[in-house]
Amino acid sequence: MSLSAGIKRKIRDGFLAGYQEVQKLTSAELSSLQPLTQMAHLWAWAISINATAIHNWSRLDDFYTKRHLHQLKRLSTKEWQLF
16 A cells, blocks of 8 residues: 555654554564565455456456566565565
8 A cells, every 4th residue: 555655664664653652563563564565465456356357347467467566576675665
């Protein structure tokens, strides 16, 4: 969501810092934020594919697949790490 909404790192870092003031996250929780973000992307992609199949929409072309794979690859790079 952050990628498509354009939320900048400064805002994400501020959100996390504010959250940490109220409830400290363990090191395991902190290290799981990025993989969970990637899983959320896959989950949303699966929901979209399922809806497309149920309603027989014709969005499942090469561009659709390549775009989602590109987004997933960006999430795995250091510059796009959300947390």
